[in-house]
Amino acid sequence: MRIVLVERRLHCRSGVPRVYTTETTPPPPHEIGINPVFLPSLWTIDNLPEPMMHFGIIVIGAGNAGYSAATTAAQHGVQNVLLIEKGPEGTGGNTYFTAGAFRTVFRGLEDVLPLVCNVTPAQAAKIDMQPYTEQNFLDDLARVTDGRADPVMAETLVRHSRDAIAWLSLIGVQFTLSFNRQAYEVNGRQKFWGGMVLSVKDGGKGLVQDHQRAAKNAGVSIWFETPALALITNDSGAVIGVTVLRYGKPTDLYSTAVVLACGGFEANPQMRAQYLGPGWDLAYVRGTPYNNGDGFRMTNDLAKAIGNWSGCHSTAWDATAPKDAGDPVLTNAFTKSGYPLGIMVNSAGKRFVDEGVDFRNYTYAKFGREILKQPGGIAFQIWDDRTIGWLRKEEYGGAVLREKVVAHSLEELAQKLFATDQVSQDAFLRTIEEYNQAVRANREQFPGRKWNPAMKDGLSTQSSFKRLSLPKSNWALPIDQAPFLAVKVTCGITFTFGGLKIEPETAAVISKHNENPIPGLFCCGEMVGGLFWGNYPGGSGLTAGTVWGRKAGANSAKSVRAGQLQEV
Ligand SMILES: Cc1cc2nc3c(=O)[nH]c(=O)nc-3n(C[C@H](O)[C@H](O)[C@H](O)COP(=O)(O)OP(=O)(O)OC[C@H]3O[C@@H](n4cnc5c(N)ncnc54)[C@H](O)[C@@H]3O)c2cc1C
Incomplete structure (x- = not known):
């Protein structure tokens, strides 16, 4: 395949010149503000042939990585950088x-x-x-x-x-x-x-x-609603362009390099x-x-x-969130990462992770997977009066929390969470009782330790008096002071x-x-x-x-x- 550069110059609205080949046609005129005097005689504003264009660099995907690549390429002197994005204007990927x-x-x-x-x-x-x-x-x-x-x-x-x-x-x-x-x-x-x-x-x-x-x-052109369909390669295996869907039609765009983002x-x-x-x-x-x-x-x-x-990266995610995509208004607010301040139990009333094994930002990305493994793929996060006030408003405040369960005794909480499932209610109350005993035993052995969410404080469920087979390693306080709060979570996948x-x-x-x-x-x-x-x-x-x-x-x-x- 033969590509010839620098044949004809057209001007876009931003005034940055773009270069097209003899065999190619420019993008739709409304997009680049073509001055008709530059058009070949056969083309008119209303009657452009199917576009096939040449760019310096085509970047696929307008998220943080794609924008970083496109802007950098333009800063390095490439004048005709094209960023194509599958989503509509206003989106920006994950x-x-x-x-x-x-x-x-x-x-x-x-x-x-x-x-x-x-x-x-x-x-x-x-x-x-x-x-x-x-x-x-x-x-x-x-x-x-x-x-x-x-x-x-x-x-x-x-x-x-x-x-x-x-x-x-x-x-x-x-x-x-x-x-x-x-x-x-x-x-x-x-x-x-x-x-x-x-x-x-x-x-x-x-x-x-x-x-x-x-x-x-920086002069980057951005085309939304333009999904890439395939890469175009030449006989020696070099990538020389992208076939995209443009105005509903497969369209070949050529470039010296392609960035996948x-x-x-x-x-x-x-x-x-x-x-x-x-x-x-x-x-x-x-x-x-x-x-x-x-x-x-x-x-x-x-x-x-x-x-x-x-x-993959997956987190504890509000079970009332939409299923197939994030919410463009609430975005990250459905993340529920307050578990280091309390505990998580599954629908059988049992804990399944060490909620305090590390700071939240070293555990949150793997706990979604653990929640998905639980019966029904759901769990409940539980706190009592001591820690409710420490939960982040961005995740648990009234404006973002659609459903919560509040109770004034652990028995009431068990009934509200597990409805008619007496076995799970009993299991839940046993879980809390054992957990509280283990926390108090740790306190007894290490009276000098102070609860401090800004450091690994060593307040745990483990001591020489009592040990849980599944510990909570830090920030463990008893759960025994009403009111009690529970939030239902599921697994939200972030990226692979x-x-x-x-x-x-x-x-x-x-x-x-x-x-x-x-x-x-x-x-x-x-x-x-x-x-x-x-x-x-x-x-x-x-x-x-x-x-x-x-x-x-x-x-x-x-x-x-x-x-x-x-x-x-
Ligand atoms: C709720 C949430 C919170 C997060 N919080 C953080 C955080 O605070 N800090 C952090 O570091 N990370 C966070 N992440 C992870 C972060 O989003 C990603 O690591 C990062 O944004 C990925 O950037 P990217 O450019 O690779 O992908 P994206 O931003 O997803 O961009 C990829 C783009 O490619 C487009 N695309 C896909 N297919 C095609 C195609 N065929 N043709 C054209 N375009 C296509 C998509 O539409 C998308 O716009 C979070 C993720 C989520 C979901």
Whole structure:
């Protein structure tokens, strides 16, 4: 196939020149504001032939990773970057549904203060925040993935995490300190915990808006409602374009490089059942309905798949949430991650996880799977008067909690939760009784320990007087003070862990045939495999998306500059 560049210049509304080939036609005129004097005589504004166009770089998927790639490519001098998105304008993939929490290394409060817009000097004086070092981040990745995270991928993510945040800030992403998510007020001071301190102002919605503005300012064209259908390759196996569905018609778009940023397969029930296992088709989808594994289907014959294909990120999720996609207004509010402050029981009245084994942001991503395994795929989160006030309003406040069960005795709570199921009611009351005895025994043995949700406080169910076969390792208080609160949760799937193998330094996709980079193909975001296994340190997904999005953007831009595909 022969592609000839630089034949005819048309001008888009933003004034950025775009280049098309002799054989190609421009996009619909209303979209690029074509001046008719530039049109060949055969074409008229109303009578354009079926479009077939050439771009420098095409990025597939307008989430955090895709935006990071597209904006970076434009910043590296590629003038005709096209970002195509399956969803309609206003969507932004899973990124839109996030809390906008980013995990990065930092040297302490003074390192992050210049990045954030929500801290006054008076507030700063009352903050306690430990630095989060490269070694801390690497250790967290290794610990939660049981040592399976690819070491080069992990090292690359960690080493570039702080630069990624600085770059996002430079392009206009507004960060805040996550007081609500990641700090507790203890003795009048805000104590940050869990190694993650930054969120974007207005969460995922704010992040998508900031990204979109930056991409447009950089000259990136964004086409919504344009799903990629297939990659176009040449005889030597290089990727030279994408077939998309445009105005209902399959349309070939050509480019020097393509960046895949179109998410995992979390919203595809068939693929979930096939790869994650039986029952996963029943999980609730926390985010976008558009991440259906299209990128994997398109690269099935080309790219090497690696990583944890039976694994995913899944959380405790409000059982009243919509099933097949997140709610665009409430987004992340359906997450129910207050279990470290209480306990979780299944529909048989039994506990099934150590709710206090680690800080929430190191356990929440694996507990969805545990809930799905329970009878009916549901569980109840339980608190008493001591801890109800510590629950986050964003997840449990009146504005977001659709259903809750309140009771003034444990017996009443048992009746309300298990209705006519006397066996489960009895089992539940036994569970609470044993748990309370074990907590009190720990207190007796370690009277000096103080309850503190901002550190692993060692208040547990284990002591030399009594041990539970399933411990609660931290933050264990008796559940015996009315009123009692219960919230029903199910499993919400966030994103899938299996993905494509990339070259960590360039984000080039590795061929399944020869283990070499596939010319013209890059990948970033959820589609990348090898990093997360079984579990995940909260806030790493967005950071990983920007780290490899920037690499994909910069290295695809290099291939444009090198003019690799001018004559093939
Ligand atoms: C409720 C929720 C809360 C979360 N909170 C956080 C958080 O606070 N911090 C964090 O780090 N992570 C969080 N995550 C995970 C985070 O969303 C992902 O790690 C990250 O957003 C993935 O970015 P991405 O760009 O790879 O994918 P996405 O943002 O999902 O973007 C992929 C895009 O590709 C598009 N697409 C799919 N197929 C095609 C196709 N064929 N053609 C064209 N476009 C296509 C999709 O429509 C989508 O817009 C959360 C996820 C959810 C659901």
